[in-house]
Amino acid sequence: MSILTLQPLPPVQGPPYPVYRLTVEGFHGMIRTGLLAEDDRVELLEGWIVPKMVHNPLHDGTVQRANKAIARLLPQSWDIRVQSAITTGDSEPEPDLAVVREDPGSYLTRHPGPDDIGLVVEVAESSLVRDQTDKARLYARAGIVRYWIINLVDGRVEVYSDPTGPSPIPAYRQHQDFDRLAMLPFPLDGKEIGQIPVRDLLP
Numbered sequence: 001m002s003i004l005t006l007q008p009l010p011p012v013q014g015p016p017y018p019v020y021r022l023t024v025e026g027f028h029g030m031i032r033t034g035l036l037a038e039d040d041r042v043e044l045l046e047g048w049i050v051p052k053m054v055h056n057p058l059h060d061g062t063v064q065r066a067n068k069a070i071a072r073l074l075p076q077s078w079d080i081r082v083q084s085a086i087t088t089g090d091s092e093p094e095p096d097l098a099v100v101r102e103d104p105g106s107y108l109t110r111h112p113g114p115d116d117i118g119l120v121v122e123v124a125e126s127s128l129v130r131d132q133t134d135k136a137r138l139y140a141r142a143g144i145v146r147y148w149i150i151n152l153v154d155g156r157v158e159v160y161s162d163p164t165g166p167s168p169i170p171a172y173r174q175h176q177d178f179d180r181l182a183m184l185p186f187p188l189d190g191k192e193i194g195q196i197p198v199r200d201l202l203p
Contacts, residue, residue: 021047088142141170
């Protein structure tokens with residue numbers, strides 16, 4: 001009986017010719033024409049079509065907990081969306097939670113954009129590095145005012161605020177970590193509407 005030995009693959013090298021990134025409009029075109037289906041687990045990040053992370057019960061249960069904790073404080077003029085798309089200049093991510101302004105059309109003809117968004121939340125375990133780097137850069141470039149990572153690896157909530165907006169190195173200028181015993185301030189439209197015990201967000 002032969003034994004198949006797996007060898008590590010060499011590092012992937014980029015092609016020796018220009019590679020063009022997709023625009024948001026091009027991404028929408030792929031969906032309209034059926035090249036991408038609704039159940040394809042992908043999202044558009046900075047012009048690249050990338051796979052979405054697989055969810056486990058811990059992730060999904062934490063999203064549910066966070067949804068309930070945040071929804072209790074929301075004014076009537078704000079809604080919460082769960083794992084639904086938002087649109088930025090070069091991306092269409094699907095954050096685990098997004099707190100968005102009410103829309104008369106209930107976002108039937110468009111996804112919420114940065115001006116509609118008061119907070120995005122990612123629940124991070126296997127996706128932690130991507131959420132701390134790629135997603136933080138993407139949201140900061142778009143000018144999304146506040147970004148939370150519910151960090152399941154380290155048992156804390158990471159709060160990012162004061163985005164640079166478009167710049168050579170987009171980032172959030174402010175970053176603060178809140179441990180399980182802390183109270184997490186929840187501002188909207190520049191004023192605090194309440195506080196959430198971090199233990200209510202973590203499993």
